[in-house]
Amino acid sequence: MNCNVAGFGWVAVDGLGAGKSGTFHGFTAGELAPVTRQDLFDRPDRRFGRMDSFSKLGLAAITFALRDAGLEEWQEKRSVGILADTFSGCLQTDCDYFNSVIPDEGVFASPQLFAYTLSNTFLGEAALRFGLTGNCQVVNCCADDGLSVIHQAIESIQWGEDERVVVGFCELSSNGALNAPGALFMVLEAADVARSSLMALTINQQGAMSCHGKSVDTVTMLVEVLAGT
Amino acid sequence: MNRSVHITDYALVTGLGCDVKTVWSRLVAGDSAIRPVEHFKTTNCLAKSAALVNDLPCQAGESRLYPILEQLLEQLDCVPQSARLITATTKGAIDLLENDCQHHGQVSAAAAVVPSSMTSWLARQLDVDDNGININAACASSTLAIARGAGLIAHGVAEVVVVCCADIVSEFVLSGFSALQALSDQPSRPFDVDRNGLTLGEGAAAVVLMSEDAAQRYHRVKHAEVCGWGAANDANHITAPARDGCGLIQTVRQTLNRAQVKADEVAAISAHGTGTVYNDMMELTAFKAIFGERPLPISSIKGALGHTLGAAGGIEVVLGIASLNDQLVPPTCGCVNPEPLGVGQISATAQPFSGDLLLSTNSGFGGVNAALLLRRGQQ
Numbered sequence: 001m002n003c004n005v006a007g008f009g010w011v012a013v014d015g016l017g018a019g020k021s022g023t024f025h026g027f028t029a030g031e032l033a034p035v036t037r038q039d040l041f042d043r044p045d046r047r048f049g050r051m052d053s054f055s056k057l058g059l060a061a062i063t064f065a066l067r068d069a070g071l072e073e074w075q076e077k078r079s080v081g082i083l084a085d086t087f088s089g090c091l092q093t094d095c096d097y098f099n100s101v102i103p104d105e106g107v108f109a110s111p112q113l114f115a116y117t118l119s120n121t122f123l124g125e126a127a128l129r130f131g132l133t134g135n136c137q138v139v140n141c142c143a144d145d146g147l148s149v150i151h152q153a154i155e156s157i158q159w160g161e162d163e164r165v166v167v168g169f170c171e172l173s174s175n176g177a178l179n180a181p182g183a184l185f186m187v188l189e190a191a192d193v194a195r196s197s198l199m200a201l202t203i204n205q206q207g208a209m210s211c212h213g214k215s216v217d218t219v220t221m222l223v224e225v226l227a228g229t
Numbered sequence: 230m231n232r233s234v235h236i237t238d239y240a241l242v243t244g245l246g247c248d249v250k251t252v253w254s255r256l257v258a259g260d261s262a263i264r265p266v267e268h269f270k271t272t273n274c275l276a277k278s279a280a281l282v283n284d285l286p287c288q289a290g291e292s293r294l295y296p297i298l299e300q301l302l303e304q305l306d307c308v309p310q311s312a313r314l315i316t317a318t319t320k321g322a323i324d325l326l327e328n329d330c331q332h333h334g335q336v337s338a339a340a341a342v343v344p345s346s347m348t349s350w351l352a353r354q355l356d357v358d359d360n361g362i363n364i365n366a367a368c369a370s371s372t373l374a375i376a377r378g379a380g381l382i383a384h385g386v387a388e389v390v391v392v393c394c395a396d397i398v399s400e401f402v403l404s405g406f407s408a409l410q411a412l413s414d415q416p417s418r419p420f421d422v423d424r425n426g427l428t429l430g431e432g433a434a435a436v437v438l439m440s441e442d443a444a445q446r447y448h449r450v451k452h453a454e455v456c457g458w459g460a461a462n463d464a465n466h467i468t469a470p471a472r473d474g475c476g477l478i479q480t481v482r483q484t485l486n487r488a489q490v491k492a493d494e495v496a497a498i499s500a501h502g503t504g505t506v507y508n509d510m511m512e513l514t515a516f517k518a519i520f521g522e523r524p525l526p527i528s529s530i531k532g533a534l535g536h537t538l539g540a541a542g543g544i545e546v547v548l549g550i551a552s553l554n555d556q557l558v559p560p561t562c563g564c565v566n567p568e569p570l571g572v573g574q575i576s577a578t579a580q581p582f583s584g585d586l587l588l589s590t591n592s593g594f595g596g597v598n599a600a601l602l603l604r605r606g607q608q
Contacts (some may be wrong), residue, residue, distance in 0.1 A: 109407065114408070117405065
């Protein structure tokens with residue numbers, strides 16, 4: 001099975017951006033700077049201001065990935081899926097929300113915060129913002145290599161479920177597959193619809209993954225390949 | 230594709246009982262599991278009741294999730310060690326966050342609360358080699374988990390997949406839906422003209438999916454076939470469905486296409502039917518667009534079992550098998566005066582039907598829609 005990486009976007013401790021900018025160097029420990037609307041969009045954006053930190057992080061990396069792939073602008077909704085791996089997900093938002101419940105036994109529970117206590121909410125934000133009507137889901141992978149979500153994305157394309165899938169990782173803490181806070185999303189597409197392939201992503205018959213011709217056994221190795229392009 | 234996908238074992242735990250036979254018979258009889266919530270204060274919530282699992286052996290400081298899952302696993306036959314594991318939950322053991330709050334006055338992030346804790350626990354209990362994944366797609370989580378499992382088998386990637394799903398009634402979730410004004414102060418009334426919100430529920434379900442070869446090798450009964458599945462996003466709103474049902478229409482069409490089945494062949498629908506004004510109208514709009522004026526029986530179990538969030542789709546699949554076996558859709562509890570679009574199709578009493586194909590659909594926050602098509606198997 002193979003598909004093309006049409007672009008990628010990232011948010012890390014030392015910056016954020018789109019893959020073809022050539023400024024991606026991987027993920028390091030530290031504290032993420034808050035993602036601002038100005039980082040992403042030229043125009044004021046009411047929705048962005050309402051979002052929780054987890055959603056802003058994920059939406060930023062998805063936005064940069066779509067921009068990198070030349071797919072940010074759209075006229076009609078598109079059958080593009082989004083798959084996101086996370087360990088902690090919106091746990092921080094869960095805490096923030098429940099801390100709004102505790103005083104006065106829920107009288108001032110925040111509906112705004114509650115809406116973001118589902119880890120998949122940011123996928124919905126991305127779907128409506130970019131007109132993506134494919135399968136959108138968060139996948140919490142338990143395997144050490146962290147690559148299950150990439151396998152799922154490639155299979156989705158190979159099996160004809162979606163022409164394109166935006167797939168990646170989103171984590172506010174260091175607990176996830178990136179081993180650092182940050183987000184990384186790639187736009188994968190079937191080889192026959194590829195417009196501007198950055199590199200090939202392949203799974204052989206034994207299930208081994210390679211990217212840009214290099215063997216990829218872990219998410220860390222995938223990040224190294226992307227950082228080397 | 231490909232290979233057929235069979236459900237060879239299943240189990241469920243709901244407020245109406247902890248085995249399929251009991252739950253199904255009580256559901257068909259019109260019983261409801263909705264009762265006052267007593268395990269936390271509901272003083273300031275719009276709803277004081279939910280569909281709760283009875284008599285959970287839950288110690289102080291422990292989550293309700295794991296006693297429910299223990300009751301679920303007791304019903305399952307041995308699962309092959311090589312099985313892939315897919316779980317589905319929206320909030321897992323979120324009540325541990327509440328317990329943390331009681332001890333510390335405010336909450337802090339705890340690893341035991343993350344959904345993958347449930348997956349890891351289930352992998353150990355089932356003694357499977359696979360570490361598993363959890364799928365989190367709001368109220369369509371378990372439907373998508375079963376779809377993913379079916380895809381793995383259909384395309385020859387796996388021979389056996391066990392899917393387990395669960396969600397609980399917690400102060401966290403009840404207060405949240407209350408804050409969103411999404412709860413009914415009375416037991417929910419799916420598809421009724423006077424419906425005014427949902428009632429939460431808790432529960433769990435498990436299905437074991439096998440290829441034809443694996444079912445033969447392990448001498449398992451093929452209770453039903455998962456012959457179609459689909460998923461699409463509305464790309465419309467975060468917490469409200471698209472009023473024209475565009476995402477659900479796309480989802481059902483994918484599902485029928487995958488199964489190579491015409492809409493006329495579907496015999497009954499197990500709908501999401503939350504009891505909220507917009508969800509139920511969206512579903513009826515979508516079904517009308519796909520199935521036309523045909524008086525296809527439609528049901529929602531959420532007036533009896535509550536809305537079990539990420540577990541809803543799995544529970545509805547298990548009850549869908551019973552529905553196909555008995556050629557009966559269960560009552561839509563609380564639906565006294567159906568919406569005009571559903572008149573003649575939705576009833577507060579069980580409805581007989583004739584056919585082998587049942588469509589099960591779910592939709593949720595984030596604009597997600599998912600559907601499964603079940604074909605009657607061996608009884």
